Amino acid sequence: MVARDVLYEAARRRTFAVISHPDAGKSTLTEAIALHAKAITEAGAVHGKPGRRAVVSDWMRLEQARGISVTSAVLTFSYRDILINLVDTPGHADFSEDTYRVVSAVDSVVMLLDAAKGLESQTLRLFDVCRAQGIPVITFVNKWDRPGRDALELCDELAARTGLQPMPLTWPVGPAGDFHGVLDCRDGTVVRYLRTVGGAAAAREERLDPTAAAAQEGAAWSVAREEADLLADSGGGIGLERFLAAEASPVLFGAALLNQGVRQLLDFLVDSAPAPRPRADVTGQPRHLDAPFSAFVFKVQTGMNPAHRDQVAFARVCSGAFERGMVVTNTATGRPFATKYVQQAFGRQRSTVDVAYPGDVIGLVNATVLRVGDTLFAGAVPVRFPRLPSFAPACFAVARPADISRAKQFHRAIARLRAEGIVQVMRSQRRGQGGIPVLAAVGPMQFEVALHRMEWEFASPMTLEHLAYTVVRRLVDPGQRPLVDAGWRSEVLEREDGTELAVFASQIELAVLQRLHPHIELDHLVGGVG
Ligand code: G4P
Numbered sequence: 353m354v355a356r357d358v359l360y361e362a363a364r365r366r367t368f369a370v371i372s373h374p375d376a377g378k379s380t381l382t383e384a385i386a387l388h389a390k391a392i393t394e395a396g397a398v399h400g401k402p403g404r405r406a407v408v409s410d411w412m413r414l415e416q417a418r419g420i421s422v423t424s425a426v427l428t429f430s431y432r433d434i435l436i437n438l439v440d441t442p443g444h445a446d447f448s449e450d451t452y453r454v455v456s457a458v459d460s461v462v463m464l465l466d467a468a469k470g471l472e473s474q475t476l477r478l479f480d481v482c483r484a485q486g487i488p489v490i491t492f493v494n495k496w497d498r499p500g501r502d503a504l505e506l507c508d509e510l511a512a513r514t515g516l517q518p519m520p521l522t523w524p525v526g527p528a529g530d531f532h533g534v535l536d537c538r539d540g541t542v543v544r545y546l547r548t549v550g551g552a553a554a555a556r557e558e559r560l561d562p563t564a565a566a567a568q569e570g571a572a573w574s575v576a577r578e579e580a581d582l583l584a585d586s587g588g589g590i591g592l593e594r595f596l597a598a599e600a601s602p603v604l605f606g607a608a609l610l611n612q613g614v615r616q617l618l619d620f621l622v623d624s625a626p627a628p629r630p631r632a633d634v635t636g637q638p639r640h641l642d643a644p645f646s647a648f649v650f651k652v653q654t655g656m657n658p659a660h661r662d663q664v665a666f667a668r669v670c671s672g673a674f675e676r677g678m679v680v681t682n683t684a685t686g687r688p689f690a691t692k693y694v695q696q697a698f699g700r701q702r703s704t705v706d707v708a709y710p711g712d713v714i715g716l717v718n719a720t721v722l723r724v725g726d727t728l729f730a731g732a733v734p735v736r737f738p739r740l741p742s743f744a745p746a747c748f749a750v751a752r753p754a755d756i757s758r759a760k761q762f763h764r765a766i767a768r769l770r771a772e773g774i775v776q777v778m779r780s781q782r783r784g785q786g787g788i789p790v791l792a793a794v795g796p797m798q799f800e801v802a803l804h805r806m807e808w809e810f811a812s813p814m815t816l817e818h819l820a821y822t823v824v825r826r827l828v829d830p831g832q833r834p835l836v837d838a839g840w841r842s843e844v845l846e847r848e849d850g851t852e853l854a855v856f857a858s859q860i861e862l863a864v865l866q867r868l869h870p871h872i873e874l875d876h877l878v879g880g881v882g
Contacts, residue, residue, distance in 0.1 A: 357673070358641060358642045358671075358672060358673050358710065359641055359642055361709035361710070362627055362628045362641045362710040362711055363627045364433065365435045365437065365627055365628055365709065365710065365711035365712065366434055366435070366436050366437070366621050366622060366625050366626075366627065366711070367436075367437040367439065367457070367460075367628065367668070367711040367712075367713070368437075368438060368458050368459060368461060368462060368621060368625060369438070369440070369441050369451075369454050369455060369457075369461055369462070370382060370438070370440075370461070370464055371441060371451060371455070371461055371462070371463055371464070371475060371479070371482070372463070372464035372465070372466075372475055373469070373473075373474045373475045374474070376464045376465060376466040376469070376472075376475070376494060376495075377464060377466065377494040377495060377608045377609065378441070378464055380494075380608040380609050381464055381492065381494065381614070382438060382440060384608045384609075385436075385438060385614060385617070385618055386427055386438075387614075388431070388611065388615050388618050389431035389618065426438070426439050426440065426713045426715075427440065428712070428713075431618055431622060432619075432622050434622045435712075436618075436621070436622075437458075437711060437712060437713055439454050439457060439713060440454075441454045441455075449773070449793075450651070450773070451478055451481075452478070452481045452743050453650045453651060453724065453740055453773065454650065455478070455481050455487060456485060456650060456740050457648075457650040457651075457666075457668040457713065458487070458668075459487070459488075459625065459627065459628055459629065459711065460487060460490065460625040460626055461482050461487050461488070461489050461490070462489075462491075462617070463478075463479060463482075463489050463490070463491050463492070463601070464492050464494055465491065465493050465494065465510075466494060466495050466500070467494060467496050467498065467500030467501060467506070467528045467605075468495065468498065468499065468501060468528070469500075470501060470505075470506050471510065476513060479514055482598070483515075483598065486597075486598045487598060488596055488597075488598050488625065489514075489516060489601045490595075490601060490602050490604070490617070490620065490621070490625065491510060491518065491601045491603045492603075492604050492605075492613075492617055493506055493524075493603065493605045493606070494606060494607065494608050495528075495607060495608075496528050496529075496531045496605050496606060496607050496612075496613070497529070497607040497609070497610055497612070498528065499528055500529065501528065502527070502528075503523065503528075503579060503605065504579050504583065507520070507603060510601065510603070514601070516598075516599065516600055516601040517594065517599060517600040517601070518600070518603045519591065519594075519595065519600050519601065519602045519603060520537045520580045520583050520584060520602075521536075521537055521538075521602040521603060521604050522534040522535060522536060522537060522603075522604045522605055522606075522613060522616050523535045523577075523579060524576065524605040525544075525565075525569055525572045526572045526576075531545075531607060531612065532545075532569060533545055533558075533569075533612075534605055534606065534616065535565075535573070535576045535577065536616070537580045537584065539562075540561075540577070541559055541560060541561055541562060541565065542560045542562075542565035542569060542573065542576075543557050543558070543559055543560075543616070544557070544558045544559075544560060544569075545557060545558075545612045557615070592624055595624070596626055602620060604616055604617050604620070627711065628710040628711035629641075630671070631670045631671075632737075632738070633735050633736060633737055634736045634737065634738050639670055639671045639735055640671060641670075641671050641672075641710045642672070643671040643672055643735075644671065644672045644729065644730045644731035644733075645671065645673060645674050645678065645680065645729065645730035646669075646670045646672060646727065646728065646730070646735050647667040647668055647670055647674070647727070647729075648667060648668060648670065648725070648727050648728070648737045649665045649666065649667045649716075649719075649722050649723065649724055649725065649726045649727075649728070650666060650668055650724065650725075650740075651665070651666040651773070652664070652665045652666070652722060652723065652724055652771060652772040652773065653665075653666070653772065663717075663719060663720055663772075664715040664716065664717055664719070665716045665719035665722040665726075666714070666715050666716075667713070667716060667722075667728060668711075668712075668713055669710050669712045669714060670737065671710055672710070672730065673707060673708070673709055674691075674707060674708040674709070674714060675706065675707050676706045676707070677690075677691060678691050678730060679691070679730075680728045680729060680730050681729055681734065682727075682728055683726065683728070683729060683734055683736045684723070684726045684727070685721065686734075687721070689716075689719070689721065689722070691714075691716060722771075723771040723772075724740075724771070724773040725739040725740055739849070743794050743877070744794075744824050744876075745776055745792035745793055745824060746793070746794055746795065746824070747792065747793045747795065747796050747798075747799065747818070748778075748790055748818070748819040748821050748845070748855060749790070749791050749799060749817060749818045749819060750783065750790055750791075750816070750817040750819065751766065751788075751790070751791050751802075751816055752788065752814060752815050753812060753815075754813040754815050755812075755813065758811075758812050759787070761810060761811070762806075762812045762814060763787065764810075765805075765806055765809075765810035765812045766789055766791075766806075768810070769805065769806075770848070774798060774801055774802055775792065775793050775798055775799070775802050776791070776792040776793065777789045777790075777791060777792075777848060778790045778791075778792055778845035778846055778847050778848075778853070779845070780843055780844065780845050780846070781833070781837065781844070781846075782844075790819070790845055791816070792845065792853075799816060802814075803816065820841075821842075821843075821855035821856060821857055822856070822857065823856040823857075823858060823859055823862050824854070824855050824877060825856075825862070825876065826851060826852070826853060826854070826874065826875040827844060827852040827853065827854045827873075827874060828873035828874065828875055829873055830852055832869075832872050832873070833852065835865065835868075835869050835872055836854045836865065836872075839861055839864075839865060841856065841858075841861045842854065842855060842857065842861050842862075842865065843855060853877075854874055862874075
């Protein structure tokens, strides 16, 4: 494979994710995007929403019971000769750690807002992760077909709460609930939509030049024009460099359910969102796109195929060309890893991958030795990408095997869940250094998944004793551990990577400790609350 091909292939890729609060319309938007790109022919094909055609069904009983999608999948399709990798994120807040890892594997993010609700807390928390990693963010205001808030007010909120300068790319003609079409802020034309039944197919569009738009849309057009100009004049003109530097966010409006405003989003992604860029290794050196193959694992998932229990490690290609059958090295172990079975996932359907380039996501099947954060490389010179710092957990529980005679299986299974990033596993000196793990999670549903998998998949049911800690800090100096452990409602939990977390029942215990020992050094964690 000549280097030029790798650079060419990388340049024609766009790898992005959609982040949003549950119910803002992420699944609907994902389908609308795939529909526009003609990757599917009918909405409902990917996520199998109730009432729409379900091609692929949920794989876990828990998911079915809850009616939520716990897992991430990658949708890959072409649009205007560009290869799009849309990395899906779990919708539920409890899985924001998973979303956080996905964000580390993409080149840009679409932040999806519900027109009636604006920026919700979960979206803001996920946005913080994009900011920490300098990922460019595009804002899509959804559900404009329903009554909602004022467009300018939404943009003000975006600026005030994220610090991103909103750049109007399209502006709604008509207020929320009376959506006529969108104004293209760059050339003043208006795209009007002709409704399709139930949003099952791409919306039919009619483009009006500014004169025709002014004549036919009258006041709605003038208001849209004035508002968009007002925002542009206040510093929100289209400045791509500021978008790429993650200082400004292009804003588009639409209704994903009716497939309106979605083509403009897709066109912007193709025209202006960043293609894969060189990724820095642990030493801070950027790994050139045409260097030998390298990738990092951002997700490990078990049991995607209910027919036979398998395990897929999803890795983002960072450099070079990947060819199926290649033997690569896992930097963490120094061991070779044969890539005979590699897949691409489309919803829950998968196809074999023969070749992949920077920006692509490959699913390595039966990769039981791979863990989240591992780097894979080809060639003689090893590379290691920085491990992702773990998200701040908010729930803690002591785990014990329900059947003590199966302790060995229990520990093996816990190690598996940890490797997949389902839960964080910690030790506490207070509870004896030996075997008793304390599980930590961002949200309680992660515990439910762990309990479910222990019972059904590993045949090693466990019990959880929940610990009432709500405040978490990183203990900077391990020598100060006894100060925290001496507290009645606080303790130190040690993470596998050596990080020591000081956990407290409430802010009061934290304040008391700080008053008694003002020199104690405690840091906040990524995504931390409390
Ligand atoms: P999520 O993945 O972010 O959780 O959201 P999802 O796409 O499931 O959408 C949540 C609800 O919002 C769905 O309604 C969906 O139809 C609706 N929705 C999404 N986009 C739009 C839009 O542009 N306009 C309007 N009016 N509604 C939208 P539901 O009743 O919960 O489910 P369903 O039966 O319609 O699938």
